[in-house]
Amino acid sequence: MKIKEDLPVHTKIIKGGICAPDDxxxxxxxxxxYGVAIIYxxxxxxxxxxxxxxxxxxxxxxxxxIIADGKLSAIIANSGxxxxxxxxxxxxxxxxxxNMVSKLLKIPENQIANASTGVIGRKxxxxxxxxxxxxxxxxxxxxxxxxxxxxxxxxxxxxxxxxFAVETKLKNNQSVKIGxxxxxxxxIAPNMATMLCFITTDAIATPxxxxxxxxxxxxxxxxxxxxxxxxxxxxxxxxxxxxxxxxEIAISGESEGFEGSGESEGSEEFDxxxxxxxxxxxxxxxxxxxxxxxxxxxxxxxxxxxIQTEIKGAKSKEEAKIAAKSIISSSLVKxxxxxxxPNWGRIVAAIGYSGIDFDPNKVSIAISANDGNDKKERTAExxxxxxxxxxxADENSPNLKKAEKLMQNKEITILVDLNQGNSSAIxxxxxxxxDYVKINAEYTT
Amino acid sequence: MKIKEDLPVHTKIIKGGICAPDDxxxxxxxxxxYGVAIIYxxxxxxxxxxxxxxxxxxxxxxxxxIIADGKLSAIIANSGxxxxxxxxxxxxxxxxxxNMVSKLLKIPENQIANASTGVIGRKxxxxxxxxxxxxxxxxxxxxxxxxxxxxxxxxxxxxxxxxFAVETKLKNNQSVKIGxxxxxxxxIAPNMATMLCFITTDAIATPxxxxxxxxxxxxxxxxxxxxxxxxxxxxxxxxxxxxxxxxEIAISGESEGFEGSGESEGSEEFDxxxxxxxxxxxxxxxxxxxxxxxxxxxxxxxxxxxIQTEIKGAKSKEEAKIAAKSIISSSLVKxxxxxxxPNWGRIVAAIGYSGIDFDPNKVSIAISANDGNDKKERTAExxxxxxxxxxxADENSPNLKKAEKLMQNKEITILVDLNQGNSSAIxxxxxxxxDYVKINAEYTT
Numbered sequence: 001m002k003i004k005e006d007l008p009v010h011t012k013i014i015k016g017g018i019c020a021p022d023d024x025x026x027x028x029x030x031x032x033x034y035g036v037a038i039i040y041x042x043x044x045x046x047x048x049x050x051x052x053x054x055x056x057x058x059x060x061x062x063x064x065x066i067i068a069d070g071k072l073s074a075i076i077a078n079s080g081x082x083x084x085x086x087x088x089x090x091x092x093x094x095x096x097x098x099n100m101v102s103k104l105l106k107i108p109e110n111q112i113a114n115a116s117t118g119v120i121g122r123k124x125x126x127x128x129x130x131x132x133x134x135x136x137x138x139x140x141x142x143x144x145x146x147x148x149x150x151x152x153x154x155x156x157x158x159x160x161x162x163x164f165a166v167e168t169k170l171k172n173n174q175s176v177k178i179g180x181x182x183x184x185x186x187x188i189a190p191n192m193a194t195m196l197c198f199i200t201t202d203a204i205a206t207p208x209x210x211x212x213x214x215x216x217x218x219x220x221x222x223x224x225x226x227x228x229x230x231x232x233x234x235x236x237x238x239x240x241x242x243x244x245x246x247x248e249i250a251i252s253g254e255s256e257g258f259e260g261s262g263e264s265e266g267s268e269e270f271d272x273x274x275x276x277x278x279x280x281x282x283x284x285x286x287x288x289x290x291x292x293x294x295x296x297x298x299x300x301x302x303x304x305x306x307i308q309t310e311i312k313g314a315k316s317k318e319e320a321k322i323a324a325k326s327i328i329s330s331s332l333v334k335x336x337x338x339x340x341x342p343n344w345g346r347i348v349a350a351i352g353y354s355g356i357d358f359d360p361n362k363v364s365i366a367i368s369a370n371d372g373n374d375k376k377e378r379t380a381e382x383x384x385x386x387x388x389x390x391x392x393a394d395e396n397s398p399n400l401k402k403a404e405k406l407m408q409n410k411e412i413t414i415l416v417d418l419n420q421g422n423s424s425a426i427x428x429x430x431x432x433x434x435d436y437v438k439i440n441a442e443y444t445t
Numbered sequence: 446m447k448i449k450e451d452l453p454v455h456t457k458i459i460k461g462g463i464c465a466p467d468d469x470x471x472x473x474x475x476x477x478x479y480g481v482a483i484i485y486x487x488x489x490x491x492x493x494x495x496x497x498x499x500x501x502x503x504x505x506x507x508x509x510x511i512i513a514d515g516k517l518s519a520i521i522a523n524s525g526x527x528x529x530x531x532x533x534x535x536x537x538x539x540x541x542x543x544n545m546v547s548k549l550l551k552i553p554e555n556q557i558a559n560a561s562t563g564v565i566g567r568k569x570x571x572x573x574x575x576x577x578x579x580x581x582x583x584x585x586x587x588x589x590x591x592x593x594x595x596x597x598x599x600x601x602x603x604x605x606x607x608x609f610a611v612e613t614k615l616k617n618n619q620s621v622k623i624g625x626x627x628x629x630x631x632x633i634a635p636n637m638a639t640m641l642c643f644i645t646t647d648a649i650a651t652p653x654x655x656x657x658x659x660x661x662x663x664x665x666x667x668x669x670x671x672x673x674x675x676x677x678x679x680x681x682x683x684x685x686x687x688x689x690x691x692x693e694i695a696i697s698g699e700s701e702g703f704e705g706s707g708e709s710e711g712s713e714e715f716d717x718x719x720x721x722x723x724x725x726x727x728x729x730x731x732x733x734x735x736x737x738x739x740x741x742x743x744x745x746x747x748x749x750x751x752i753q754t755e756i757k758g759a760k761s762k763e764e765a766k767i768a769a770k771s772i773i774s775s776s777l778v779k780x781x782x783x784x785x786x787p788n789w790g791r792i793v794a795a796i797g798y799s800g801i802d803f804d805p806n807k808v809s810i811a812i813s814a815n816d817g818n819d820k821k822e823r824t825a826e827x828x829x830x831x832x833x834x835x836x837x838a839d840e841n842s843p844n845l846k847k848a849e850k851l852m853q854n855k856e857i858t859i860l861v862d863l864n865q866g867n868s869s870a871i872x873x874x875x876x877x878x879x880d881y882v883k884i885n886a887e888y889t890t
Contacts, residue, residue, distance in 0.1 A: 055797030055805045085793060085805065085836065120790025121836055233794050331776070332885055339886025345565025348530060349678050352500030360500045360530065391530065391566055434879045440777055441784025 008283035010169045017147030017163030020179035021202035022244035026146040027139040028153030029132045033118075034080035034125065035153035036132035037181070039198050040105065040140050044240035046072035046113070047211035049218050051235035057084035059114040060236060062094045066113055070207025072240055073111040075198055076101045076133065079154045079183070081124050083116040084233045093124040100130060104137040115196050115236040117183060118156055151181040154196050157439055158183050162295045168284035174247035176203040178284055182292045195222065197237040197292060202245040203281060209250040213277050213285055214239050221289035224321065224427045225297055226328045249281040297428040302435030305337055306411045312424040313417040319356040320418075320425035326354030327414060327427070334432035337412055342367050342403035344385040344393065347414060361389035362419040369409035381406065388419065453728035455614045462592030462608030465624035466647035467689035471591040472584040473598030474577045478563075479525035479570065480598035481577035482626070484643050485550065485585050489685035491517035491558070492656035494663050496680035502529035504559040505679060507539045511558055515652025517685055518556040520643055521546045521578065524599045524628070526569050528561040529678045538569040545575060549582040560641050560681040562628060563601055596626035599641050602884055603628050607740040613729035619692035621648040621726060623733050629741045640667065642682040642737060647690035648726060654695040658722050658730055659684050666734035669766065669872040670742055671773045694726040742873040747880030750782055751856045757869040758862040764801040765863075765870035771799030772859060772872070779877035782857055787812050787848035789830040789838065792859060806834035809862040814854035826851065833864065 007013070018026050018039060025040040046067045050060050066072070076097050083090045094114045102109040116124075132153075139149070151161035165179035184195030205213075218237060241249075298306045309327045314320035327333055330350040336343035344365045351358060365386040383403035385393040393400040406412075452458070463471050463484060470485040491512045495505050511517070521542050528535045539559045547554040561569075577598075584594070596606035610624035629640030650658075663682060686694075743751045754772045759765035772778055775795040781788035789810045796803060810831040828848035830838040838845040851857075 053794060053797040054801075054803060055793050082790075085790060085831075087806075087834070120794065121831075122840065233797060331881075335882050335885030338882060341886070345527075345530060348500050349498060349565065352498040352678060356499075358499060361532075386566075389532070395567065432882055432885075434882050436776075437780050437783060437877055437879050437882060440780030440877075441786070 008168070008280065008287055010280040011166050011284040011287055014165045014167045014177065016144045016165050016179060018150060018165070018179040018181045018198060018200050019142050019144060019147040020165035020167075021177040021200050021242070023142060023202065023242055024179065024200045025140045025142050026150040027136040027141060028149035028151070029135040029139065030153055031128055031132055034128050034132065035078060035155065036129060036136050037077045037150035037153040038101065038133070038136045038140060039075040039150065039200065039240070040073070041200050041240045041242045042073045042107065044072050044242045045070055045205050045207045045210055046238060046240050047207050047214050048236065048238045049214060051233060053233045055085065055233045057082050057116060057234045058086060058090035058094045059083055059116045060234060062091070063113040063115060063236060063238070066110060067238070069110075071111055072113055072238075073107045074101055074105060075113045075115065075238060077115040077154050077196055077198070078129055078132070079156050080118040081116060081122055082118045082120050082234050083124050085121040086123060089123055093126055096126055097129060097133060100133050101137065104134070113238060115234070117154060117196055117234050120233060147179065147181060151183070154181065154183040156183065157301055158299055160299055162292060162299070164288055164291050164295070166284045166288050168280050170247055170249065170278045170280050171251070172247075174245065176201055176245045176247045176249070176281060178288055180288060180292055182296065184296045195235055195237070195296065197222070199237070199239040199288070201239065201241045202243065203241050204243040204246065204248040205241040206250060209277055210239050210241055213249070213282055216282060217285045217289040220286065221293040224324065224425065225293045226325060226427065226429045249278045251276055251278055293428050297430050300430030301439045302433040302437070303430030304410075304433055305431040307334070307337055307414065307429045307431065308412075309414045309416065309427045310424070311416050311418065311426075313419045313421060314423040314425070315357065315421040317423045317425060320423045321427070322354050322356050323351050323358070323416065323418070324425045324427035326350045327416070328429035331432055334429070337407065338431035338433050340404065340407040342383065342385060342393065342400065342407055347416070348386070351416070358418050358420060364388055364417040364419060366415040367403045367406050368413045368415060369406040370411045371409050382415065453613070453725065453732055455725040456611050456729040456732055459610045459612045459622065461589045461610050461624060463595060463610070463624040463626045463643060463645050464587050464589060464592040465610035466622040466645045466687070468587060468647065468687055469624065469645045470585045470587045471595040472581040472586060473594035473596070474580040474584065475598055476573055476577055479573050479577065480523060480600065481574060481581050482522045482595035482598040483546065483578070483581045483585060484520040484595065484645065484685070485518070486645050486685045486687045487518045487552065489517050489687045490515055490650050490652045490655055491683060491685050492652050492659050493681065493683045494659060496678060498678045500530065500678045502527050502561060502679045503531060503535035504528055504539045504561045505681060507536070508558040508560060508681060508683070511555055512683070516556055517558055517683075518552040519546055519550060520558045520560065520683060522560040522599050522641055522643070523574055523577070524601050525563040526561060526567055527563045527565050527679050528569050530566040531568060534568055538571055541571055542574060542578060545578050546582065549579070558683060560679070562599060562641055562679050565678060592624065592626060596628070599626065599628040601628065602746055603744055605744055607737060607744070609733055609736045609740070611729045611733050613725050615692055615694065615723045615725050616696070617692070619690065621646055621690045621692045621694070623729055625733060625737055627737045627741065640680055640682070640741065642667070644682070644684040644733070646684065646686045647688065648686050649688040649691065649693040650686040651695060654722055655684050655686055658694070658727055661727060662730045662734040665731060665871075666738040669769065669870065670738045671770060671872065671874045694723045696721055696723055738873050742875050745875030746884045747878040747882070748875030749855075749878055750876040752779070752782055752859065752874045752876065753857070754859045754861065754872045755869070756861050756863065758864045758866060759868040759870070760802065760866040762868045762870060765868045766872070767799050767801050768796050768803070768861065768863070769870045769872035771795045772861070773874035776877055779874070782852065783876035783878050785849065785852040787828065787830060787838065787845065787852055792861070793831070796861070803863050803865060807864040809833055809864065811860040812848045812851050813858045813860060814851040815856045816854050827860065
């Protein structure tokens with residue numbers, strides 16, 4: 001029943017985070033709860049995906065416009081204040097930050113993006129931000145430590161900084177690197193999280209190619225992550241390609257055909273499109289965004305356990321995704337996992353109210369787990385709870401005991417086979433704990 | 446900004462719960478975590494609304510069929526086991542329970558409904574249930590204590606039993622009574638809760654009239670209640686009318702026009718239809734179901750605070766409902782209220798991702814509260830947080846301080862004016878607390 005998510009064959013994990021690709025510079029500075037990160041990648045192609053919340057922060061509005069021409073040289077991001085619901089002042093503050101970076105780095109204003117995360121509805125503390133910008137610009141460096149500084153500077157309720165990088169061989173044997181930093185722990189819902197994610201690559205890529213590759217990667221990663229179901233006003237994912245590797249990811253120019261609708265590998269639509277972007281690059285980018293998604297889920301507010309829900313046997317990819325997200329969003333399932341309870345009844349109920357068409361008498365549910373040690377493969381041990389609608393985990397049954405033992409692990413996988421078709425999907429999340437409530441009851445307005 | 450929800454002028458609150466209407470008998474018995482309630486109202490008209498979960502418990506399936514002809518004499522309900530996902534055995538167990546009641550009360554099997562609530566996926570303990578049925582039948586009584594016994598027997602994680610009754614004068618000055626018991630504290634989502642609710646009236650009513658009146662009442666009450674967003678497999682609301690008052694609620698026979706789509710008083714569609722069911726009866730039933738909804742919200746799993754969200758100024762009733770439910774479902778808003786934090790940013794964000802069309806620059810948000818003493822009117826004191834998109838509750842502002850003080854109360858009302866239209870809606874819920882997590886982490890499979 002296991003769905004493999006192994007490292008793609010042409011890809012390897014490398015050090016350096018967002019600074020891993022050639023010539024990418026980064027920096028981060030902090031002062032109390034405020035932080036500023038700068039990513040510098042001169043004359044890059046750029047693409048982005050943003051929150052679909054109707055309430056949009058000033059920097060999101062700004063950055064959407066700025067990247068419309070597909071060119072970017074730098075990103076200025078801050079934590080501590082979301083610069084959202086801040087009216088004209090908010091727009092002004094975004095422009096002030098961009099203008100500062102423009103003067104200090106001597107790059108045009110229209111090649112600088114802005115992103116913010118933190119409290120909503122408070123005026124930006126521009127004196128502090130200005131100091132942090134100056135400090136960051138001076139520290140800009142192409143080094144692993146610079147990536148860590150930048151990753152730390154965008155943290156809010158995150159408990160660990162998040163970065164990742166891969167190197168992949170394209171079809172023509174040229175190598176490209178992709179690096180990223182991200183933040184996000186709460187206000188994380190399907191269709192983007194309270195997250196900022198900045199990705200760089202030294203590949204050559206048009207903005208259109210980047211946009212398509214990014215959308216495909218995000219649909220199966222960040223958009224399948226749920227911490228609390230609240231969607232943020234500030235979500236921003238940007239990818240920049242500076243071309244320094246001299247390796248081109250687009251194999252055959254532009255196409256209007258495929259819009260990255262979330263169809264998975266294997267679909268005709270996807271294959272048709274896949275000819276255009278180097279599939280090794282796409283696989284590497286998918287792997288990177290899924291890894292960052294898992295990092296965010298593991299660091300979900302108050303989380304003690306990481307949860308993956310793997311649906312297979314669905315009638316369509318879309319239904320597989322809906323079911324996977326319904327389970328990972330259920331407060332009852334999340335609480336049960338916190339309590340170490342393999343409560344398959346709540347899992348079945350969550351599929352039931354998800355709205356997909358399914359037959360409870362065909363469904364199979366199992367639990368697998370591992371101890372959270374990344375170097376180890378997920379245990380092959382599986383506890384079957386329901387098989388083709390028949391309950392295998394009655395009170396005091398060996399299967400229930402086995403499942404309860406597996407639930408003591410830190411990384412829980414819920415395996416569901418709807419036995420109705422051939423589509424699959426995976427969602428990512430974490431348990432609901434006392435500390436989630438504590439963090440969000442005490443986090444100040 | 447306050448939306449009035451006063452007692453309708455022709456209605457008064459009376460004692461007796463489900464036994465308040467003439468000639469209604471009830472009983473309840475308990476044994477450990479199991480309970481059985483019986484409601485006896487011979488030769489009644491009946492109507493019901495049920496869970497929309499695709500996974501449906503055996504008794505729900507059974508009862509849907511049984512009430513199709515509009516006639517019912519008794520309800521047998523049990524707590525402790527949901528009789529859901531129990532296959533053929535579950536269907537058999539429902540029939541065994543119904544058959545027992547049929548023999549003991551000498552009424553036809555096809556006039557007996559069945560409802561269950563509790564753990565999913567476990568075989569019913571029919572030996573215990575059978576004993577409780579016998580005991581309950583012997584105790585059947587038309588008395589306030591019998592209603593309390595029945596209300597107690599259907600409790601699961603409820604901490605208080607829930608009943609309510611009203612008497613209303615119809616347009617022709619005849620009086621009818623309506624009484625009810627209900628249970629439900631968790632797995633409570635829009636579109637029905639993990640709830641059982643049984644309503645009786647001594648009015649004369651056709652099943653069609655009852656169905657319409659019930660749907661109208663449920664749309665604005667139970668369907669606007671959210672505890673955790675999980676929708677149960679067992680939700681059942683039944684209303685029985687035994688006609689003993691000799692007062693008829695249908696004024697002008699049947700109509701095919703209005704299907705109870707949730708349009709509120711004042712809409713043409715509603716008024717057209719309203720001629721057919723005595724409006725005083727409808728108002729009394731609406732009041733009763735809203736009161737029961739509030740009782741469930743106050744007893745939400747782990748709840749320390751009751752929350753109402755009142756939306757006005759929406760473009761349509763439907764959009765008002767969507768916004769109200771989005772706020773009341775937000776884990777971040779619920780956690781903030783537990784922490785006494787008037788975090789309007791999270792409220793705005795929840796409207797933003799609800800999907801309705803609205804202009805953040807027009808929105809007004811305020812908080813009001815009372816101390817939970819039912820005899821007292823809600824305090825007239827209101828703390829304005831946002832007015833027409835302008836923030837009035839900056840850090841250290843008097844408005845924020847006032848709001849923080851109001852948040853110390855037990856009953857919090859979030860008042861939102863979208864300033865875009867004339868439609869309004871109210872949703873009901875509770876805060877998200879350590880104890881919610883505790884209850885649901887420890888509640889055994």
